[in-house]
Structures are given as C-alpha cells and as structure tokens.
Amino acid sequence: MSMLDRRVQKSQKAIKNAFIELMSEKSFDNITIQDISDRANVGRRTIYDHYMDKFDLLDKLIEEHINELRNLCESTADMSFVEGNLMWFEYFERNYSFFSTMLKSKGAPTFRIHFLKLVIEELEGEVDVTEGKNKGLSKSLILNFFGAAIVETVEAWIANGLSEPTQVVAEQVGILLDRNF
Amino acid sequence: MSMLDRRVQKSQKAIKNAFIELMSEKSFDNITIQDISDRANVGRRTIYDHYMDKFDLLDKLIEEHINELRNLCESTADMSFVEGNLMWFEYFERNYSFFSTMLKSKGAPTFRIHFLKLVIEELEGEVDVTEGKNKGLSKSLILNFFGAAIVETVEAWIANGLSEPTQVVAEQVGILLDRNF
C-alpha cells in the first residue's frame, strides 16, 4: 500500500489538495488543469501522468474516500453503532474540507450518490427482517430509509460547519441506529 | 533566479523548514540527517545532493538570510531609517521562526556574529565623522555601539515573541538612528 514512491505520494497529495481548495472557490466546470497545476505547484504535465482529466481526478478522489470508509467499516464490524459511528464521524471531521465541498458543490452531485450507495451497502449486513424488531418489514425500504437519514444528517452537520461536537452527533445517531437494528 | 527547477525549490524548502522546526525542538548537535529527512519527507540521499552535512545546511541557511537582508538594504538605501526599518522588521516578522530559533539556540551562536557583522557593514556608509553631529568621534566605536544596540533590540523583541507591534519597534529604532546619523 504505502510502497508507492515518495514523489508520487507528494504529487498526488498536492494535486488533490489544490483541487479541493479550488472546488471551494469556484465551480467544478470553471476549474482548469492549469489552475490545479499552479495551485499545487506541480508541472501541468505531472497531472496528466496521474489522471486522464479533471473528471478522472474527481472520480479517483471520491473513490478513494469511499474505499477508506469501506475499510473503516471492516474494523468497526464488531462494535455497536454508537462506538462505530464515532470512528465514522471522526473521519468526516478529519476530512472536513473534502466532504464540505463535495456535499455542497452543485458540480459534484455524483458524490452524494456514491456516498448513499456505500452507506446502504454497509448497512445491509445489519438488518434482519426474518426475526426481531424488523420482522416482516421490507428490507430495501428499511435500508433506504435509514441510509438517507444518515446521509442527510451528515450533510446537515457538515453544512453547519461542524457546529455540533463530533462525539455528540456520533452518539445520537448511534443510539437511533442501535434502537432500530 | 527563479529558473531553478521546481523540484529543487521544493526539496530545499522542505529540508530547510524541517531543519528549523527541529532546531526549535532539540539542540543542533542532537539533530541527525535522518531526522531532517524524515521530517522533510524527503529521501536521505536528497539532502546530500544539496548539502555537505548539517553544518553546511546551517551555513547556507544563514548565508541566505544575510544575503536577503543585504539586498533589502539596497532597496531601502534612499529611505530614512524610520522608513527603511519597517522593511527590515517586517522581514524579521515574516521569518520569525528562523530568527527566533537562531538567536536563542545555543548551538548556533554563529548567527549572531554574522548578523552583527552585516548590520555594521550596512551602517558603515551612513556614518560621517568628518562633519555633522558625529564630528571627531571614532567611526568604529559608533558602528559597534549602534550595531550592537540594533542587534540586541531585535533579539529582545523576538525573544519576547513579537509582543510589541512591528511598526512601533521599527519606528522607534528608526527615530533613534535618524537622530544619531
């Protein structure tokens, strides 16, 4: 994983950060490769060595975070929602600038879709409609219901500039989930 | 000047910054090339591509700032001390972390010497002992006198964490110099 050349890591990091910065300043469409190259202090050519175009860059960026979150799920598999949520929300907090720009920017509604999809996928293993409190209910309905609820909560929390303490939000959402699964 | 390869600039900057950071944490003697390489996130080999050893690195760093200050003097040659001092003290402010660590660190008393030497050199063209208020006085005595005064003032100002506003210090020192030259 971390066997990547140091130069690659640094270039990609600089490019991604520059891109996120620019996303918070102007719309996706108005960002040029030139802009990114200038801001990242990296040769324009270098960007093409790593990404096809700015769409590819955005895709990779999104995919990366989705994967990170998926990995996070594995390590929290044996925790309660209250515990696991803390890890999730701390991740959001750590990557605030990314999620903030991605969730509000109109240029990238793509992200919300991917994000919701991930949440539902990861929630899938937790719901049981054959017995317990959810017996007889529609599995897909439950998944959509709580998936959207989670995404929307995160979105609002971030849009408000993380005004609520991370622990509090994580715990409360955790309580609601523990109660329903 | 800025025709240097982007990579060189970035590497050297990272190395210098890492070095300054480390200087504020431990004594010069206890800093290893390994440390610098780790902190700068640069291959150990790269450091040797630019510097002989850590002494050379320190020298280059000092020399660089001394040169910057010397250049600054040229551009302020036709100003009064009050005006010119503002440029100087703003430079100190901009490079606070450097001056702070260099002036307090016991591992690098070298810097104080170079610094004083520069101040005296640049002051030399301003003093006239053949006529005016300093007629008959010893030129070298005057230079040492005010040179040390300036250096000490800067040192104290920086040691106090820039507690006094830059403009105020610059102006007051300027007044004292304008009065005596």
Place this chain on the structure above:
DNA sequence: CTTATTTCGTGCGTTATTGCACAAGTTAAT
C-alpha cells in the same frame, strides 16, 4: 465572422529524487 487568447493533451529528452545496499563510524545498553 474573424482574430486573439487560452487551454488542452501529448511526445520528448533532461534532470532530480528515490530507494537500496554497503562499509565505516557512533552511540547505548548489558
């Protein structure tokens, strides 16, 4: 519409950085 200006995407040769390996010198611990 026509003309600048800018951005794009790519090919190319050059250069800087990298990671590794090695022998030699330091430092610390037991």
Place this chain on the structure above:
DNA sequence: ATTAACTTGTGCAATAACGCACGAAATAAG
C-alpha cells in the same frame, strides 16, 4: 568489553517530475 542498534556518507540504476514545444480545440474579444 562486546554486542546491538543506529548513523553516516557514498555509488548506482530506476523512475517520477520536469520544462518545452506543438497542433488541435475551445473560449473570449472586437
């Protein structure tokens, strides 16, 4: 005193980033 762990300085081949130049495509200006 001896081992172990770490640092140093250097050689080397591989490769990432560089800067440049180019024609094509898109965008803005007159």
